[in-house]
Amino acid sequence: MVKRLLIVVTIAVALLGIGFLLFGSKMDKEERAIRNALDKLVELAQVDGRENMISAGSRAHAIADFFVSDASIKAQSYGVSIGDRNEIKYMTVYLRTHADRFEVDLGDVEVQLSDDKTAAASYADAHLQLRMDGERENAFKEVEFTWRKTEEGWRITQVQTLDLVERPL
Numbered sequence: 796m797v798k799r800l801l802i803v804v805t806i807a808v809a810l811l812g813i814g815f816l817l818f819g820s821k822m823d824k825e826e827r828a829i830r831n832a833l834d835k836l837v838e839l840a841q842v843d844g845r846e847n848m849i850s851a852g853s854r855a856h857a858i859a860d861f862f863v864s865d866a867s868i869k870a871q872s873y874g875v876s877i878g879d880r881n882e883i884k885y886m887t888v889y890l891r892t893h894a895d896r897f898e899v900d901l902g903d904v905e906v907q908l909s910d911d912k913t914a915a916a917s918y919a920d921a922h923l924q925l926r927m928d929g930e931r932e933n934a935f936k937e938v939e940f941t942w943r944k945t946e947e948g949w950r951i952t953q954v955q956t957l958d959l960v961e962r963p964l
Contacts, residue, residue, distance in 0.1 A: 828948065841898055854891055862880050864880050866879065866883065866953060871955075873956075893927055902921075918939050939957060940953070
């Protein structure tokens with residue numbers, strides 16, 4: 796029984812290794828860097844309870860570091876337009892100190908690199924959940940991120956929502 800289990804585990808590990816070699820290596824290192832940056836940004840953006848100003852400021856600074864100084868965020872359906880990294884910090888602090896909960900899940904991420912790999916666009920299906928002041932918002936949006944390769948790594952130049960479906964709770 797133990798021998799059979801070891802054989803099954805060995806085969807499973809071998810198949811995983813072959814799968815990684817065939818499919819994992821096809822992902823460009825620049826694409827992987829952008830996907831990792833998105834994962835970190837989403838992790839930092841989550842809010843579970845109102846934060847104090849010091850904690851919110853620290854997180855806001857970390858989030859702003861993902862953006863170039865003249866970055867913009869546009870969510871037309873919400874009437875939101877943010878014009879630079881300082882505004883991103885201010886809005887992040889406001890959200891973190893006033894929201895009871897904010898969750899972002901990105902699915903179906905697609906990354907398109909320019910030929911010279913100094914610019915990119917990524918698209919994701921975003922599920923946004925916000926609870927603030929007793930009200931809830933639940934939306935599904937397609938989000939476009941525009942990226943520029945800098946000396947510090949990949950930085951976001953623009954984020955904009957592309958309307959899909961909005962569902963109130």
